[in-house]
Amino acid sequence: MSEGAQVIEFEHDDALKAAAVAAPGPSLLRQFIAGGAGGVCLVFTGHPLDTVKVKIQTMTVVKGQAPMYSGTMDCINQTIKSDGFKGLYKGMAAPILGVTPMYALCFFGFGVGQKIFCKEDSFTNLNQENLGRIALAGATSGLFTTPILAPGERLKCVMQTAPKGMYDGPIDCLKKLYGAGGMKSMMRGFTATAGRDSIASAFYFSSYEVLKQALTPAGESGPGIGGTLLAGGSAGIFNWAIALPIDTLKSKLQVAPDGKYPHGIRSVFREVMQNEGPRALYRGFVPVMLRAFPANAACFLGYESALKFLDYVNCP
Numbered sequence: 001m002s003e004g005a006q007v008i009e010f011e012h013d014d015a016l017k018a019a020a021v022a023a024p025g026p027s028l029l030r031q032f033i034a035g036g037a038g039g040v041c042l043v044f045t046g047h048p049l050d051t052v053k054v055k056i057q058t059m060t061v062v063k064g065q066a067p068m069y070s071g072t073m074d075c076i077n078q079t080i081k082s083d084g085f086k087g088l089y090k091g092m093a094a095p096i097l098g099v100t101p102m103y104a105l106c107f108f109g110f111g112v113g114q115k116i117f118c119k120e121d122s123f124t125n126l127n128q129e130n131l132g133r134i135a136l137a138g139a140t141s142g143l144f145t146t147p148i149l150a151p152g153e154r155l156k157c158v159m160q161t162a163p164k165g166m167y168d169g170p171i172d173c174l175k176k177l178y179g180a181g182g183m184k185s186m187m188r189g190f191t192a193t194a195g196r197d198s199i200a201s202a203f204y205f206s207s208y209e210v211l212k213q214a215l216t217p218a219g220e221s222g223p224g225i226g227g228t229l230l231a232g233g234s235a236g237i238f239n240w241a242i243a244l245p246i247d248t249l250k251s252k253l254q255v256a257p258d259g260k261y262p263h264g265i266r267s268v269f270r271e272v273m274q275n276e277g278p279r280a281l282y283r284g285f286v287p288v289m290l291r292a293f294p295a296n297a298a299c300f301l302g303y304e305s306a307l308k309f310l311d312y313v314n315c316p
């Protein structure tokens, strides 16, 4: 090998080594697998309250008439009365099938965002600049999940709010939605989902890192099970405090009859402001927050435990 080629090879090796040292966090493969594990834990824990949230968000409110559900407990009671306990788990097949790859992609996207935006000390020195970097990495993850999440949420919301017997399972619902409106119909709510998830994920991941560090005892490398549950659950609360208004508009758009909102989320926003006012954007707040804490606590515990396991089996 010529001397010039050797110098270039050394420089290339050094650059690779520097990048490997500078890139913080687990490898993208580990992020992907551990994220999927986190997602499964999240759906099992959070789906019943997600059903209540979507039912409350999308119920038709006629001025001067009592709403269909007076609150979270009433919605739970009515659902159990009409469909049994399994009514709360209606529509779970779609998120379970979609959630494993979705959360795998979510944490993978966060990993990619870390490689793009974060520095070597971003997770050890949580100053304002580094928090901004982690938030940008989080927002990146939202862009990775939208192509799966938008049609998945369309299916889920339609099934959760459909009258009993309308669809014979998620495949039947998918066939009917696709048959009636093709890909355009399946992708309804895409922009709203992308906006919701980039903003929410920025808060989700940055708040988790802050709390995780705050709850890590001196001299330890992590916060332990209790601390992980608390940090993960709280990150879920921050996530939803920001995401809920966009989520309400998205859910309404996704369950509306074809052509009801010609300008998408803007038309929904205008209608909600005219008929119900800004408070309606936070409809479903109680079930959302009741679900957010345990579901995301379970998600981060699943994620961190999977990372430990992958470490144990020497996953690259």
Ligand SMILES: CC(=O)O[C@H](CC(=O)[O-])C[N+](C)(C)C
Pocket: 106, 196, 197, 200, 201, 204, 236, 239, 243, 292, 295, 296
């Ligand atoms: C809006 C949403 O899906 O939030 C996720 C947490 C949850 O409770 O489902 C987090 N994330 C946006 C990062 C996917």
